[in-house]
């Protein structure tokens with residue numbers, strides 16, 4: 001078997017067209033959504049992601065504002081900016097690029113963001129609503145994965161999803177989103193014993209741990225759907241957590257790295273920003 005490769009770039013573009021239509025409708029009502037991105041320090045990967053977010057906003061006609069702070073910025077300095085942005089009527093969405101320097105508490109900063117502007121869906125209130133299946137923001141990367149799975153037409157109800165990784169950004173929330181779709185979800189992580197015995201059971205395997213080529217064809221069931229969220233630099237090349245070449249021959253569907261889940265993350269962020277503006281300004285998108 002040779003897996004069908006799920007093209008995240010193409011799907012992100014398709015979703016982007018739908019977002020553009022919603023934005024054009026908002027524009028006829030005199031509304032330009034605004035996104036504020038806060039970047040602390042000079043982590044090169046974060047710089048790239050933030051730049052890509054800004055470019056995506058520019059392409060779509062979303063107003064974007066970058067707040068750059070030095071690595072030495074204090075937590076209070078960051079919190080002062082968040083308070084200002086919470087009150088700014090031109091800003092509908094606020095995100096703090098992660099990771100933050102170790103002297104700043106990520107939890108404290110995220111809790112300070114107004115839940116109505118929390119376009120990353122990291123605030124505990126929005127995480128709670130997501131778990132309960134209530135209408136609201138959905139976290140960007142997990143939502144992107146859900147959109148990909150729906151795009152390939154897989155029935156999620158009753159499927160065994162195995163999530164490898166339990167991060168707050170991807171692992172935990174993606175399992176919850178799929179549980180809400182009536183999938184049977186198993187979480188594995190760094191302390192899981194005999195990982196392969198779990199991954200081999202997966203109808204849908206989602207890997208988000210940040211260990212290059214952790215999953216090989218020996219860990220995958222024939223015909224499984226494999227979603228690779230890993231992003232690892234090996235010899236200056238970007239590779240996922242899944243050994244692409246071998247798993248390709250066993251899986252039915254596989255996401256590449258780069259060009260898989262990554263591009264969906266930014267598209268779902270734009271969707272959340274449009275949603276925030278629509279709600280805040282009580283209009284129809």
Ligand SMILES: Nc1nc2c(c(=O)[nH]1)N[C@@H](CN(C=O)c1ccc(C(=O)N[C@@H](CCC(=O)O)C(=O)O)cc1)CN2
Nearest residue numbers: 049095096097098099120140258259260261262263265
């Ligand atoms: N506040 C947040 N911080 C972080 C998030 C997040 O969703 N919110 N996620 C990641 C980083 N991230 C977005 O911020 C992100 C990562 C990767 C991509 C992407 O498109 N990757 C490309 C490859 C890019 C490259 O060449 O380096 C791909 O996979 O094709 C987009 C967004 C952590 N922090």
